[in-house]
Amino acid sequence: MKLITAIVNKEDSRAVCHDLLKQKFYVTRLSTTGGFLMAGNMTLLICTEDERVDECIGVISNCCKQRTEIVPGTATMGLGIESAMPMQVTVGGATIMVTNVERFEKL
Ligand code: 2BA
Numbered sequence: 001m002k003l004i005t006a007i008v009n010k011e012d013s014r015a016v017c018h019d020l021l022k023q024k025f026y027v028t029r030l031s032t033t034g035g036f037l038m039a040g041n042m043t044l045l046i047c048t049e050d051e052r053v054d055e056c057i058g059v060i061s062n063c064c065k066q067r068t069e070i071v072p073g074t075a076t077m078g079l080g081i082e083s084a085m086p087m088q089v090t091v092g093g094a095t096i097m098v099t100n101v102e103r104f105e106k107l
Contacts, residue, residue: 001047001048001050001101001104002049002098002099002100002101003045003047003098003099003100003101004044004045004046004047004048004053004056004096004097005043005044005045005097005099006043006044006046006060006095006097007032007034007041007042007043007044007094007096008042008043008044008060008063008064008093009064009065009067009091009093010041010042012065012093013029013042013044015063016060016063016064016094017029017044019062020044020056020059020060023056025046025048025056025059026048027044027045027046028044028045028046029042029044030043030045034091036089037069037071037089037091039069044060047101047104053098057096060093061093061094064092064093064094066090066091066092066093067090068088068089068090068091069091070086070087070089071086071089072086073085073087
């Protein structure tokens with residue numbers, strides 16, 4: 001068994017969950033916050049058989065798009081003057097981690 005941890009954009013999470021459930025995956029959704037942008041995202045926990053990992057990642061990648069976000073930033077402009085400089089950040093379609101599950105039980 002593998003645990004797939006997928007951090008996805010909030011805007012994509014509804015479609016991803018819908019498609020994962022349609023393909024008979026079990027999904028737990030956690031509301032999370034990105035440490036960099038401090039914006040809400042969604043973390044999905046999916047525990048599945050080893051041979052279904054690629055199928056699961058395929059479903060996620062079909063639903064998650066890359067986006068460009070403009071975030072406020074600060075930069076020193078010399079002479080001690082600080083100016084807010086908006087920054088462009090590319091946020092991935094999804095960040096996915098796959099880990100081994102030593103034991104899986106439902107009680
Ligand atoms: P955030 O931490 O809010 O990051 C949003 C985007 O900002 C990232 O997109 C990346 O383009 C940029 N970014 C993040 N940290 C940065 C840094 N230290 N320096 C420069 N740019 C930085 P993604 O890489 O697609 O990540 C989207 C979200 O996935 C992240 O939101 C975070 O919640 C999660 N994530 C990404 N990589 C992770 C990792 N290695 N471990 C844990 N969570 C991760």
